[in-house]
Amino acid sequence: MNSSSVASRIETIEPGVEPSLKPVYNSAKCIDIRDVTVSFKTPKGLFTAVKNISLSVKKGEIISIIGHSGCGKSTLMATISGMVKPTSGEVYANNNLVTKPGPDRGIVFQNYSLLPWLTVYRNIYEAVDSALKNKTAKEKRELVENNMKMVKLSDHRDKLPEQLSGGMKQRVAIARAFAINPSILLLDEPFGALDALTKSNMHIELLKLWNLDNREKTIIMVTHDIEEAIFLSDRVVVMNDGPAATIKEIVDVPLSRPRNKKEIVHDKTYMTIHDKLLNLLIDKFSIDDIS
Amino acid sequence: MKNIFSLKTLWSFLYFVAGIALMGGIWELISYLTKNEIPSPRNTWLVFKEVLQNPMQDDPDYKGIGVKLLSSLKRVGIGFGFGSLIAIPVGMLMGSNKIIMSIVNPMVQILRPVSPLAWFPLGLAIFQDSPKASIFMIFICSLWPALINTAFGVSHIPQDHKNVSKAFGFSNWKYITKVVVPFTLPHILTGLRLSIGVAWMVIVAGEMLSGGMGLGYFVWEEGFNGGSVAKIIVAIIIIGIVGLLLDRIFMGLQKRFSYAV
Numbered sequence: 001m002n003s004s005s006v007a008s009r010i011e012t013i014e015p016g017v018e019p020s021l022k023p024v025y026n027s028a029k030c031i032d033i034r035d036v037t038v039s040f041k042t043p044k045g046l047f048t049a050v051k052n053i054s055l056s057v058k059k060g061e062i063i064s065i066i067g068h069s070g071c072g073k074s075t076l077m078a079t080i081s082g083m084v085k086p087t088s089g090e091v092y093a094n095n096n097l098v099t100k101p102g103p104d105r106g107i108v109f110q111n112y113s114l115l116p117w118l119t120v121y122r123n124i125y126e127a128v129d130s131a132l133k134n135k136t137a138k139e140k141r142e143l144v145e146n147n148m149k150m151v152k153l154s155d156h157r158d159k160l161p162e163q164l165s166g167g168m169k170q171r172v173a174i175a176r177a178f179a180i181n182p183s184i185l186l187l188d189e190p191f192g193a194l195d196a197l198t199k200s201n202m203h204i205e206l207l208k209l210w211n212l213d214n215r216e217k218t219i220i221m222v223t224h225d226i227e228e229a230i231f232l233s234d235r236v237v238v239m240n241d242g243p244a245a246t247i248k249e250i251v252d253v254p255l256s257r258p259r260n261k262k263e264i265v266h267d268k269t270y271m272t273i274h275d276k277l278l279n280l281l282i283d284k285f286s287i288d289d290i291s
Numbered sequence: 292m293k294n295i296f297s298l299k300t301l302w303s304f305l306y307f308v309a310g311i312a313l314m315g316g317i318w319e320l321i322s323y324l325t326k327n328e329i330p331s332p333r334n335t336w337l338v339f340k341e342v343l344q345n346p347m348q349d350d351p352d353y354k355g356i357g358v359k360l361l362s363s364l365k366r367v368g369i370g371f372g373f374g375s376l377i378a379i380p381v382g383m384l385m386g387s388n389k390i391i392m393s394i395v396n397p398m399v400q401i402l403r404p405v406s407p408l409a410w411f412p413l414g415l416a417i418f419q420d421s422p423k424a425s426i427f428m429i430f431i432c433s434l435w436p437a438l439i440n441t442a443f444g445v446s447h448i449p450q451d452h453k454n455v456s457k458a459f460g461f462s463n464w465k466y467i468t469k470v471v472v473p474f475t476l477p478h479i480l481t482g483l484r485l486s487i488g489v490a491w492m493v494i495v496a497g498e499m500l501s502g503g504m505g506l507g508y509f510v511w512e513e514g515f516n517g518g519s520v521a522k523i524i525v526a527i528i529i530i531g532i533v534g535l536l537l538d539r540i541f542m543g544l545q546k547r548f549s550y551a552v
Contacts, residue, residue: 083457107458113451117473126469127459180459 029092030218031057031080031184036089038075049075051244053089055237059183062210062219064229066281067239067248073222074110076239077188080220081107093184103131105184106177110192112169114161114176121157124148124176131180147179150209167198171205178209187221191228200261203231207258226277230270231259238280249280330521338521339528356509360533363494363505366422370429371490378437378486379479383471385438386445399438407432407493411500422504425497429490436485444478445471477549484541491534506530 033055039048050072057063065073078084080091082101091098093105101107114123124144132140148154151171161169170190177185191199210217223229229236236251253273255264264270283289315332322331330338346357385392407428414427452474456466498507506526514523 081458083454101458101460103460107454109451109454109458111451113455115452115455115469115473118469126461126465127455130456130459130461130465176459 029056030059030061030094031055031220032092033076033080034090034092036076036079036086036091038072038079038084039087048087048244049242050079050239051246053247055247055250057218057220059218060215061235062233063221063235063237064233065220065222065237065239066224066226066229066277067245068241068281069224071239071242072245073239074188077107077186077220077222080184081105081186103180104182105186106180106182108170108173108177108185108187108190110189112161112166112173114169114172116161119158119160120153120164120172121148123161123172124179127176128179143179143181147175150178150212151175151205165198166194167202170194170202174206174209183217185217185219187219189222189224191225192223199225199228203228204261207232211258226274226281227265229277230255230273231261231264236273236277238277251276251280328520330524335521335524338519339525342522342525354504356529359504359506359509360529363498363507364533366426366497366505367429367487367490367494370426371433371487374430374433374486374490375437375483378434378482379441382438382441382479382482383445383475385442386447386475387471392442392446399435402431403435403439407489408496408500411497421501425494425501428497429493432493433486433490436489437479437482440478440482440485441475444475447478448474473548477545480541480545480548484538484545487537487541488534491530491537495530 033053036053037048037051039046041047053076055063065076067073075084079086080093080098082091082098082105085099093102096104098105115126118126121144124147125140128135128140128143132143135143145154148157151174153168153171153175156164156168161172164172170193174190191202194202206219210219219232221229221232230253233253236253238248238251239245240248251273255267255269318329318332322329327334342356344355346355346360348355349358381395385395410428410431411424414424415421418424418427448470452470455461456470461469494505495507495510498505499511500507502508502512506529510523510526513519514526
């Protein structure tokens, strides 16, 4: 661990929690995507969104999927979540074949997807109530309370989504996903609609929650933000452009945790990875290149 | 409520008064031009007061205007109630299932443009009773707006909401109560608002045909046959005000149950 980053960590862990937790990398494949192809029937014929994707993710890993718009990132996520069935190939989550959404996979959607007629509390509660059928009503209520507290929204529990800012809505969506205590967290461009400052805070909030849970949750995130991908992830999966998108390259991010937003950008490794990702994603860098 | 006496309300009240005054002026002019064939506002007001006397009198030979109004409202309520009871569930089925939509939609499209009055003789043939026939007529014509709007609402539930219920494993019951109904409610209420408007328009015609009771009968029997144009105008004003109130009730409900999506 980089000693200077310890002194001024932003990614602070709550007091009382052992700060030097190592990522739990056991060899178990938490998510195993095996040769997945997803095609849709459209009026113009068969449209293949992603093709022959294989990817294994270890327990406790944070993976970013990055690529241009329409490259099938969201389709791949939907396949892992079980909302879309692969045309060929399989997805395994915790060694079970994925056939439909399940409480072991929590999802945070692109547009928060809160139900506008339910309060903050009810939005989280209805999800908990559905996903965790074995819990008593009291346990469910406690879970909702705890998760609202975690994202600091207890004071806003009776507000409707329309009364919340973008960042607050996203925190509700994250609390909702965490509340069902999934071992896998799927984030589909979770911070895309937020301004840069709110986004930065949300990154740290997310890592905080991950730390609180002993870094045992596996997180897969779709993004098109290179800095976000590097700051958060252990590996960055770069996709080719669609249709029939494949994995272009998987880039390791061997930066120690906890990471410091301010310092990390001056890190040599960070800069190398940043350049590499930029080269993989963009081939024109100035107007001179367009000719 | 504290702003009720603000400048804005004062102005809108003044505009309202100006509108009424303008209407009264035109009315007075018409009355003058027709040499009181159409009674002036003042004469109509006298008849209006006379009509409003003992509104709840309910004798076999004389029924007050209030009794007539309530009997009209009752028929509208029954027909509209049964219509909604059928229109809303059928609309939900149509909106949620493409096959049901394809089966039911052609029938709706053929029957919807039929004038409500055309249903009256059919109702008479079925029930052999003219009050029941006019309820039947209200029932049929208040079906369509509620049906179509409900179906539209249900078929436009955003994918985001569906994804949430899928991702967290909502039961069918939870999906209906927490997603379908709250999202569709504003659409249903729009449909009901249109339905009640049509029903209220149609009841007058129905009661003219069926005779015996209600505001429509009042217009025809006491107004036209009784030779009192003033009574016809009085009835028109009452019908208009009640229609406005019915509309406002549903508008209020609509506002109460609409959400920023």
